[in-house]
Amino acid sequence: MPFAEHPLSETHPLASGFRSYQRVQTPNLGRVLARWAAGLGLLTLLAGFLPWTQNIRSTGRLTTLRPQDRPQTVPSTLAGRIARWYVREGQLVKKGDTLVQIAEIKEKYFDPQLVQRTQEQLTAKQGALQENQAKNQALQQQMQALRAGLQVSLNKARNKVIQSELKVNSDEADLRAVRNDFAIAQRQQERQEALYAQGLKSLTEVEQRRLKFQESTAKLQSAENKLAASRQELTNAQLELSSLAAEYQDKMAKSESDRRSVTGYRFDTEGQIAKMRNELANLSIRAGFYFITAPQDGYVVRALKEGLGEIVKEGEPIVTVMPNAPVLAAELYVQPMDIPLLTVGRKVRLQFDGWPALVFSGWPGTSFGTFGGVVSVIDNIDSQGQYRILVTPDPELEPWPKPLRVGSGVYGWALLDNVTIWYELWRQLNGFPPDFVGDPGAAKDGKGGKEGKEAKKAEKGGATEEEAK
Known part of the structure; x- marks a missing residue:
């Protein structure tokens, strides 16, 4: 392999002192690797300042937002x-x-004409109630007749008492007249007896006077007996007047007792009719339950x-x-550490099982095959150490795929604040939670613009200071 001479082999101060150093040569491959390593290091350093979207990862399954849309x-x-x-x-x-037809297994309901027969029983009871009401009216009329008869009988008895009193008075007057006649006859007889004893009257005249005296005595006795009978009749009339009210009171009490018995029977019959109506309604409704x-x-x-x-x-x-055309929602479970960062209305990206996707969680804009969602429900209590949230389709983004089925798996990324990559790595290494960015709907509540940005910046700075502490 050819080697190139070191460019400083002749001018370097060590070159004159070391002979071996003069023979060292640097290969071209080393230079290339050094340049590539320097370039990659520079790119990595620059990439650390690229934006990264913080997110909360969670898994779950597809469900429905409304309870009536879930399988039942x-x-x-x-x-x-x-x-x-x-x-x-x-x-x-x-x-x-109709899904299924059910047949009876209880012997109480075996009769196919049970509803009609119960209706007949109800009709019979209603007829008995009508007759009972008629009897009640008759008893009321009887009571009125007894009251009217009592008044007539009382008036009649009072008149009889008055008549008896008048008769007693008349008999007393007759008795007084008869007594006067008796006294006169007695004195005349005594005079006649005295004259007869003197020989001035004959025996015949004395006997005639004696006969008249006997007649006066008989009349006196008759008048006294007649007065006693009149007084007895007055007493009987007074007793009859006194007993008449008690007699009619007994009759009216008996009539009132019969009327109350009829009223009690009416109430009992009305209760039985209400019970039979309830039973008839239950039977009619039960007949509709044979077909599910x-x-x-x-x-x-x-x-x-x-x-x-x-x-x-x-x-x-x-x-x-399974209801047709349900309103789908993603049921995701979030760790307790991350649940304070979520609010209703937070944007979420979703990946569904069976749907091809290429996901970059920190760069949602470059991901492929994910769909947008919005947090609609956040549970207030945990479920086995995690909190459940419901995510519905984002109306501002593309709709969810139609072939989705309830129960399929879902992976979600709740999108939070945008930070640099080096900050995200530093947060992950320290185990800190993502930055708290507040309510996403705060801008809609009048906290947008410059004030909203300053509040968000202050809130973020406070969170950072707490994390640093």
Whole structure:
């Protein structure tokens, strides 16, 4: 291999002192390598001042933003056995389409005419209630009649008492007249007896006077008996007047008792009617549960029960349905150290499983196959040491691919502040978190322009000082 002489072999002060040094030669390959190493070092030094977008990396899977768009299991509302399948797995169904038919397994509901018979029982009970109401009205009328009859009977009894009192008064007057006649007859008899004893009156005249005295005595006795009978009639009339109210009170109490019994029966019948109506409504609704329908438009993903005649329990899931055209969202999990840096509205770049992509996390503009997103939801509690966030498509960027399916893997980069590469390397080596850049929507809230930049700069400077401390 040819060697070139050292350019300083003759002029260097050591050249005269060392003979071997005069024979040392530098190869051309060494010069090239030195130049390349110097150039690469300079490029590396310059590259350290290139911009780098800080980001928070996370992984997760595709889900839906709205709960009603997520896969759901359709349960059986009642216990029964599978009678017929109307769909197959992968089939598109509309809301209300029949999925499965369930047959009864409880002997209480075996009768196919159970609803009609319950309706007949309800009709009979309603008829009995109407008759009961008619009987109640009749008892009320009877009560009114008893009250009216009581007033008439009381008036009649009072009149009879008055009549008896008048008769007693009349008999007392007659008795007084008869007593006067008796007294007169008694005195006349005594005079006649005295005259007869003197021989002035005949025996015939004395006997006539005695006969009249006997007649007066009889009239007096009759008048006294008549007065006693009148007084007894007055007493009986007064007693009848007193007992009449009690008699009618007993009748009215009995009528009121019958009326209350009828009212109690009416309330009991109304309760039974309400219960039968409830049972009839439950039976009518239960009849609609024999056919399990799709809760919304979607695809039948999986049948959780197979075959015909298989018994299912109440509330047991039968089939899984995936809603059609769901609103997709990326479910990502972030470390607790990074969650304070995220806010709703933060921009995120996403890479989906099965979608070709070339990713430079620090240079999102040069990446290929990634899609934009916006943080929509941040959980307030952790899930197994990580926090969940939901990212939805960014309306200002390209839409997400249509072939995406719920459950596929997702890789995300939440975009933060732009820094130099050497600063990012220094941060990574020290294990510091990314710079806190504040709320991305602060500019929309009136903190844009110069004031917003100064606040952001002050905030960033404060964070840097804390990190340095």
